[in-house]
Amino acid sequence: MMRQYLKKDEWKIIEEGFNPEHHTASESIFSLxxxxxxxxxxxxxxxxxxxxxxxxxxxxxxxxxxxxxxxxxxxxxxxxxxxxxxxxxxxxxxxxxxxxxxxxxxxxxxxxxxxxxxxxxxxxxxxxxxxxxxxxxxxxxxxxxxxxxxxxxxxxxxxxxxxxxxxxxxxxxxxxxxxxxxxxxxxxxxxxxxxxxxxxxxxxxxxxxxxxxxxxxxxxxxxxxxxxxxxxxxxxxxxxxxxxxxxxxxxxxxxxxxxxxxxxxxxxxxxxxxxxxxxxxxxxxxxxxxxxxxxxxxxxxxxxHSDIKILGDVAAQQGIRFNIFQLNQTYTGKDERLNIGPKGFTGEKYGGSTYWDTEAYCIPFFLMTAPQKVVKNLLIYRYKHLGKAIENAQKLGFTDGAALYPMVTMNGEECHNEWEITFEEIHRNGAIAFAIHNYIRHTGDDAYLEQYGLEVLIGIARFWSQRATYSQEKQKFVILGVTGPNEYENNVNNNWYTNKIAQWCLNYAREAIDIVEKNNPQRLEEIIKKVKLDRNTETNMWKSVADNLYFPYYEEEGIFLQQDGYMDKEQITTDELSPSIRPLNQHWSWDRILRSCFIKQADTLQGIYLFEEEYDTETIRRNFAFYEPRTVHESSLSPCVHSILAARIGNVDKAYELYLRTSRLDLDDYNREVHEGLHITSMAGTWMSIVEGFGGKRVYDDRKLRLAPCIPEQWHEYSFRIRFRGNDLEVRVNQEQVEITCHGTGSTSLLLYNEEVDIPAGKSICKPLINNYYAKN
Known part of the structure; x- marks a missing residue:
């Protein structure tokens, strides 16, 4: 049940009339x-x-x-x-x-x-x-x-x-x-x-x-x-x-x-x-x-550099600017000792500490809108906590330099005390490794691996290789007793997303070693000595685990199964739930939630979002069609990923619906909790919904910038600016065409609807809009 008492305006948040019942919510919304x-x-x-x-x-x-x-x-x-x-x-x-x-x-x-x-x-x-x-x-x-x-x-x-x-x-x-x-x-x-x-x-x-x-x-x-x-x-x-x-x-x-x-x-x-x-x-x-x-x-x-302009939809315009504003006033990137708490400076819930939200959601935003050093400082923050991550893993029984980054931290030490999160939500390690990869493919800063990144990747790979167990029954490696991004299920086996990110981390660590060896072999020897890496033995083990990791699959629907036993649950969809019992976490017992099929936020779909390049449109469509109707979106991190994937499969109406939900989550108080503070880190997902969703922006492992814009029927036009490899690009999309302007000092090239286009410095190119390009190709 939304609470809408704020006037819609493109540049302002306006509360007219005095209502003490709204006061604590407004204290959050109007934060500075x-x-x-x-x-x-x-x-x-x-x-x-x-x-x-x-x-x-x-x-x-x-x-x-x-x-x-x-x-x-x-x-x-x-x-x-x-x-x-x-x-x-x-x-x-x-x-x-x-x-x-x-x-x-x-x-x-x-x-x-x-x-x-x-x-x-x-x-x-x-x-x-x-x-x-x-x-x-x-x-x-x-x-x-x-x-x-x-x-x-x-x-x-x-x-x-x-x-x-x-x-x-x-x-x-x-x-x-x-x-x-x-x-x-x-x-x-x-x-x-x-x-x-x-x-x-x-x-x-x-x-x-x-x-x-x-x-x-x-x-x-x-x-x-x-x-x-x-x-x-x-x-x-x-x-x-x-x-x-x-x-x-x-x-x-x-x-x-x-x-x-x-x-x-x-x-x-x-x-x-x-x-x-x-x-x-x-x-x-x-x-x-x-x-x-x-x-x-x-x-x-x-x-x-960070504004997104939307013509024809004041609610959508106000929502994105509110999110961008809060992100930029929370984190400026000037101090590598600082990070981004889920509530920023707007409330005390979650302790104001650092979560995996930074790497999974905020880094994509700052990569495209801020100077390169801003994201680099966020990565260095984790590098400087590597020793603590190794200590955290040791406390749980891991050895030989295995690193488990904390779920919640200020100084690198784990400080979250709910067992199903502290011990089990280990996919956070993968978000940190993926952020290193994401930074490098966007900036071309391969030297980051030898300076900082490789040590982190080795510690994370060591963790995953020890966390996996070989199953004689399956003749595969399995990862048991975890909580995936869907925190409405705990202590599950073979969460598809966790296994997927683990496999990727193991492979990327090996790839990173090869890159550093090629670019700076002397530095590689220094790192190997520092972290005491037995290169052949350990990397062979990482490859063995990655190549033989088990992934649950549901043949009948042709989908990646969220975890072992998911189909044992009663399969009902969110449209069968009465609005009077939403959000579930404020009405149902935890026991009832855990036994239900309902998903708090993108889980399997989170993995498909990260590794979309590996899947064809039909595979993405099947998984979206199965999981989205079972998702209650009771995490602020949820709607944006679903919005991006909805745009990817050509369901622009659904993408727009979910965009409004993520962009106005706090302004309209969807989950009746804004009085506790704003959802700062998930606000970056609002930006992702437009730039990666409707804008179709991608950077795959070939490190080529790709755009494939579509546009909701409610909008006359939208535009955004992104930084990529030193270039400053402005993308403007209306119902007929796409215009891209290069504001940088050098020319740039990119793929627009898979067509290579070159844009000279200070010039623009215009091409016809191809709505739903990704869905058709």
């Missing part, structure tokens, strides 16, 4: 970030209603002690959480001795909240009648600077509408915060200092474990009104100013609050407060309008 910090769209002024107050600092986390019913060998001792940090946006307003609190005032009118995605600004306006009879109009505007990632700025104005009044305005920084998801209701911060002077406040915080430190400093400038008193206030966890003033009817009082936020990831601990104060002071000198101008210019450059 700049790659280095982020925050939910909490009100600056007091709010006593339901809320998840959240302000987050990238790379700063807390190892919250694991909470489980009983312990199992191999369980992690903690769950790493990006923690709710001191609240620096606060500006309390007292009007004639009554606090401005929209949850308690007599009336709220003309409420509008706007997220301007083009400029990266959150705006709000409303008129409130307080219980004491005073009516005020309020406007707010804030942003987290993309140009100055340690700066946040707020402009807050209040105007008495019906009488003169006395105001007390209190801009503050509050360190008394907690995580909603704290396992033992523990607060995670020590506040080392809190200081206030006229119009200024500062606070120094320290995590209770790991000794991350963050300094905050705020400088406030007030214009309008007659100021009568400035009273600095501070206690052990709070610093601010009470500014008393008189305001005449119709007089606008403006508070500009500039904040510096500096963490120990980037500054020595002893310099944090001085650096934060410097950032706040410099921001105040530059001024709100100039800060906003440079911030908006930064966003203009981002949109130049």
């Amino acid at each position: 970030g700049n790659g280095q910090m982020g925050q939910r769209a909490n009100f600056e002024e007091a709010w006593s209603g339901p809320t998840l107050r959240g302000s987050y600092i990238a790379g700063v986390y807390y190892p919250d002690k694991t909470r489980v019913g009983w312990w199992k060998n191999g369980y992690p001792e903690y769950f790493a959480k990006v923690i709710n940090s001191p609240n620096w946006i606060g500006i309390d307003v007292n009007i004639n001795d009554e606090t401005l609190d929209l949850f308690k005032v007599s009336k709220v009118e003309n409420f509008v909240r706007i997220l301007d995605m083009k400029k990266g600004v959150l705006q709000r306006q409303f008129t409130a009648t307080l219980n004491n009879g005073i009516r005020v109009s309020v406007t707010t505007e804030r942003f987290l600077s993309m140009e100055r990632p340690e700066v946040g700025a707020i402009r807050f104005s209040v105007t008495p509408e019906n009488d003169d009044c006395n105001l007390i305005i209190t801009p503050f920084i509050d360190g008394d915060v907690k995580n909603e998801d704290a396992n033992y209701d523990e607060k995670f911060w020590n506040i080392l200092s809190a200081e206030a002077s006229a119009f200024e406040a500062s606070l120094l915080s320290q995590t209770k474990k790991l000794d991350f430190r963050v300094g905050f400093a705020a400088k406030s400038i007030i214009t309008g009104g007659e100021t009568s008193n400035i009273q600095p206030i501070q206690n052990a966890t709070f610093a601010g100013n009470q500014i008393s003033l008189k305001a005449k009817k119709g007089e606008k009082i403006i508070v500009n609050k500039y904040v510096g936020v500096c963490s120990s990831l980037y500054h020595p601990a002893e310099q944090l407060l001085s650096q934060a104060k410097k950032q706040a002071s410099e921001a105040a000198e530059v001024g709100f309008d100039n800060l906003l101008t440079e911030h908006a210019a930064h966003w203009e450059n981002i949109w130049k």
Whole structure:
């Protein structure tokens, strides 16, 4: 059941009218970030209603002690959480001795909240009648600077509408915060200092474990009104100013609050407060309008390279831009220590940690829209965690350098404590290996293998060769006791996707060794010595496992069987389910879900998506026709893969339906969970649905860029830009033709509907649209 209360607009997210029931959802949807910090769209002024107050600092986390019913060998001792940090946006307003609190005032009118995605600004306006009879109009505007990632700025104005009044305005920084998801209701911060002077406040915080430190400093400038008193206030966890003033009817009082936020990831601990104060002071000198101008210019450059334009369908246009906006404000690629949490800076669910989502979904997006170093930093992040991945495997009994990357992590250690995920959802290893391959075939950076990639691939291949078991009964290698991408089935044998990605990893590791040997034999010898590889023995074993791996198959339907025993389940489809029991995970017992045939997200189809080059259209069509009707899409990662494959087999109507679902998953709150935070990593799948789905973009192992666009009937035109091998290409598709422009400095060649086309630098080519080309060939 969707929840649709937001106005449709091409560049803005707009909430008109005040409804407290929507507040926590809107806190997520209107979130802001700049790659280095982020925050939910909490009100600056007091709010006593339901809320998840959240302000987050990238790379700063807390190892919250694991909470489980009983312990199992191999369980992690903690769950790493990006923690709710001191609240620096606060500006309390007292009007004639009554606090401005929209949850308690007599009336709220003309409420509008706007997220301007083009400029990266959150705006709000409303008129409130307080219980004491005073009516005020309020406007707010804030942003987290993309140009100055340690700066946040707020402009807050209040105007008495019906009488003169006395105001007390209190801009503050509050360190008394907690995580909603704290396992033992523990607060995670020590506040080392809190200081206030006229119009200024500062606070120094320290995590209770790991000794991350963050300094905050705020400088406030007030214009309008007659100021009568400035009273600095501070206690052990709070610093601010009470500014008393008189305001005449119709007089606008403006508070500009500039904040510096500096963490120990980037500054020595002893310099944090001085650096934060410097950032706040410099921001105040530059001024709100100039800060906003440079911030908006930064966003203009981002949109130049990553925007997707859709003509004729405002809902679709708004959806894709919302997803692109959130991705770019969550991760900028400047720091190889950082990664992309499933909720980004918008909520606490999943701990804010790194999942396989990054490699499977986010890397394809950043490969095509961002500079090459952005994706390289994501890969280096995993390379630097290789030692921890080997330790994780050792804890589960694997040996000799076998590596199992964690399902959930901040520093490379596994910190997920559900056994069916921690121990069994091992296909995540494959996503990391495939990301290396995907990066190289898109960029041509073969040197990455010798620099970093090969060591990772060897560790992963060692894991798969040890994880497989030889079955005397089948005379094949089998992989037992796993959870595939479909988390609605646990502890299954021979999950087709897991076996497929394992086989591919084993073969790719051998291929990578040969590539490094050809390009840099000396470096190969260094790697072999470093990882203690017995080349002949081990690679022969990898080949034996890969060549003899078992794959379940269902002859009657001619499909790859999701896992052993899947057809033993009662075979019913999702159209037989009542909407009243959806989503299943909020209505059914886990036992009932596990015994059903219903699929949470693409599983077998995930493998077909990755290795599509190996299958003809009819094979893809049969598997899609069988599995999609059994898929409930209760994972945010699900609709995009199905949308891409639907376009691939020529079912453009289905592709469009699933595109809308993935692009508006949070805006329309399909699964009634957006209050917990946005689905940041799956948002990259929205981009994939257009570029790889309707755009038909592919890069197979021949490393040739291919395009085969189709277009939904609902759209007049769409266009996107992609980077490939140093070239910047713009693809424009309407109902009659495809136009491709080369914006790079050199010419480029690609396959358009399997026809080789050459495009000179600065020139365009136009060709007739061939709808559903892939489906026909």
